[in-house]
Amino acid sequence: MNSRTVLVIGADGVLGSTVTAAYARAGWHVLRGTRRYRGDPDSVSVDVSRPETIGPALARADLTVNTVADEDLRAEQWALEHGHRILNMATVPVNSARRLRIRAAQSTSRGTVLLNAGLAPGVTNLVIADMLARHPESDTIDFVMCLPASGMAGRAAVHFVHENLTTIGQHGVYNKRSPRHDTRTVTLPNPIGTKKCFGFAERDRAWLLDTAGGRTIRTYAYLDRPHLHRLVIALNPLGLLPDIPEAPFHLGRHSIPPHPTTEPILHWIATSRQGTPLDIRTVECAGGYQHAAQAALIFGNTLLQTSPPGCFNPEELLTLNSLHPQLNTAGIRVTTRNPEPTPSTEPLPRTASPRPARTAAI
Secondary structure, eight states: OOOOEEEEETTTSHHHHHHHHHHHHTTOEEEEEESSOOOSTTEEEOOTTOGGGHHHHHTTOSEEEEOSOOTTOHHHHHHHHHTOEEEEOSOOOHHHHHHHHHHHHHTTOOSEEEOSOBTTTBHHHHHHHHHHHHOTTOOEEEEEEEEOGGGOOSHHHHHHHHHHHHSOEETTEEOTTOOSOOEEEEEOOTTTOEEEEEEOOOSOOHHHHHHHTTOEEEEEEEESSHHHHHHHHHHGGGTOGGGOOSGGGGTTOSSOOSSOOOOEEEEEEEEEETTEEEEEEEEEEEOHHHHHHHHHHHHHHHHHHOOOSEEEOHHHHOOHHHHHHHHHHTTOEEEEEOOOOOOOOBOOOOOSOOOOOOOOOO
């Protein structure tokens, strides 16, 4: 009988319920952290916006997995102060991550916080760190993220995609005066092939900043539904993406799927120096949510064995080589690709005066 107990905050959500199932299958005793307490023995009342609920809930577990966005990172702060271990899988704003890391460094931290403990970010951090260790001369990191429209069921995921589609930056740097994303044509493995990708999440790249070590970071994305991808590419040069409302993105996404989706996921990462490609890797799996949960399970098992006090990203505690067998067993494939000549970033024509972009608050 496995006596390890994990608390999953946000267990009623799409990601949280998938994480709950993954830990339960692995033999953990799972406490379902939810704002709507049901009164059953495995349900715990916890609301990150109500600090008084955090301590009693976390104290019942050996490990906590937080899937709920919280700019103040209250659960993570409690973990640092009280010697607890916690994984954060939610989107963490740059400033929030920096404040927590500074607090952990300046105080006598007793607990361990692992940020970005999923697939992307998470496993991708380990891949990038390994690429830079092999090619420290790299001056640029290019990251292309798959946005699976077919598997995007959670409200938080939909909000994340909408916010980063409508919040614009150019040349790898957020610029609120520009209403258009940069684009880049990338040759992805079959069956995807050559695809024109659009800039994405230029404003909020906290999960890459520490790993990059001052190098240029350029983040792009593509939608797995060709018609939706073509629509974004068509609207982008017209400067219309900032005007798209969020409501249509939520249509048909009001319930948790009865079974985890198995849509193909492919994230593409390249390092280069002065335009010359040095290393190209892909991270592939079938089903974004279930493999983010599998990654969190791997991180959680490892954190029980190695948990120095402080606030960390995965690459600061772990290496790709050490987790490679576990990732393969979980169905997460990291593949080295032969570098090809790197197409240049395609800045958009500046034929019209840019309109101010509306930015969503984080």
